[in-house]
Amino acid sequence: MNTTIFQYALEVERTRSITQAAENLLIAQPNLSKAIRETEEALGYTIFHRTPRGAFPTEKGVRFLDAARAIVQQLKRMEQIAGDGDGRVQRLSLSMPRGSYLSKALVQFAASLDQSLPIELNITETGSMATIANVHDGAFGLGIVRYRLEHERYFQDYIAEKSLRSELVWEFSCLALLSRRHPLAGKHPLEEADLAGSIEIVHGDETVPYLPAAHAAADAPAARRIFLYERANQFDLLCHVPGAFMKVSPVPRDIAERYGLVQRRCAFASGRCRDVLVYRHDHTLTSLDRRLIDRIFAVKNEVALCEYD
Numbered sequence: 001m002n003t004t005i006f007q008y009a010l011e012v013e014r015t016r017s018i019t020q021a022a023e024n025l026l027i028a029q030p031n032l033s034k035a036i037r038e039t040e041e042a043l044g045y046t047i048f049h050r051t052p053r054g055a056f057p058t059e060k061g062v063r064f065l066d067a068a069r070a071i072v073q074q075l076k077r078m079e080q081i082a083g084d085g086d087g088r089v090q091r092l093s094l095s096m097p098r099g100s101y102l103s104k105a106l107v108q109f110a111a112s113l114d115q116s117l118p119i120e121l122n123i124t125e126t127g128s129m130a131t132i133a134n135v136h137d138g139a140f141g142l143g144i145v146r147y148r149l150e151h152e153r154y155f156q157d158y159i160a161e162k163s164l165r166s167e168l169v170w171e172f173s174c175l176a177l178l179s180r181r182h183p184l185a186g187k188h189p190l191e192e193a194d195l196a197g198s199i200e201i202v203h204g205d206e207t208v209p210y211l212p213a214a215h216a217a218a219d220a221p222a223a224r225r226i227f228l229y230e231r232a233n234q235f236d237l238l239c240h241v242p243g244a245f246m247k248v249s250p251v252p253r254d255i256a257e258r259y260g261l262v263q264r265r266c267a268f269a270s271g272r273c274r275d276v277l278v279y280r281h282d283h284t285l286t287s288l289d290r291r292l293i294d295r296i297f298a299v300k301n302e303v304a305l306c307e308y309d
Helices: 004-015 018-025 029-043 059-084 100-111 128-136 149-161 213-218 234-240 253-258 287-304
Strands: 048-051 054-057 090-096 119-125 142-148 164-173 175-179 199-203 225-228 244-248 261-267 272-280
Touching: 004 018, 004 029, 004 048, 004 059, 018 029, 054 059, 090 100, 090 128, 090 287, 100 119, 100 287, 128 142, 128 149, 128 164, 128 272, 142 149, 142 164, 142 287, 149 164, 149 272, 164 287, 175 234, 199 234, 225 234, 234 244, 234 261, 253 261
Parallel strands: 090 119, 090 142, 199 225, 199 244
Antiparallel strands: 048 054, 142 272, 164 272, 175 244, 175 261
16 A cells, blocks of 8 residues: 555644645646555545545544554654764754744754754744644644633643643734734724724634634624734735734734834733643653743743843
């Protein structure tokens, strides 16, 4: 059996969609469907139930996916042996939210690495559900999961279900981030109603599936929103789109000043959040992992001590 099918199946499990998995894997959807169907025929059982709501693993499919995940992990370890040379490769992988204090910690960590040795950093910025899947599947060693405090039970149950360890990094109140030229830049503190006429910039993959209706209603789209799936353009949008703002974790002051932005305390209805470190139970934290974690906590402490208007 071609081991590529294991990666294909794990991506279908992660996305719950053969179409989306094919797009992520950069292969044609009919080819992916055919590969999975042929594998099911060879095995003699169905891996996924296909429904209008998506593709969901069968009872035997769950066992197949667990075995596939273990095989993919072992293959990665074999590949790492080939690239280790003298065993001094500086290797680390992290899946994280688009938080500026986290990116600052990452930059400082990368700058501290020994430039005379091989370096292999694998970093992705994505939503919390994707991060949990990334770490659970073994694609990334470490993850930072961000969720609103009212969703904690859901996320902690889901993290436990995926057999991941978790550790609180930071509980914080979200701030309103806006240009110095924003009409509300001089008002502090803000009320959420003050921002009703502004354009909110939102990371579009921060959705939480299967929430109760009351929580889903709180997440109903505002009248004016710009959805982003990367962090690079958010500062330019804040600077140049009149009336734009973001609800963010506290931003290091040097980053805010670089882009001419101000941070204001605001009584957001759902403004209390947590960032949680996650990693697999069978993942042993390396010295590099610990150095990065220490750097994240150091930058977090630096930002948390600042006063915000």
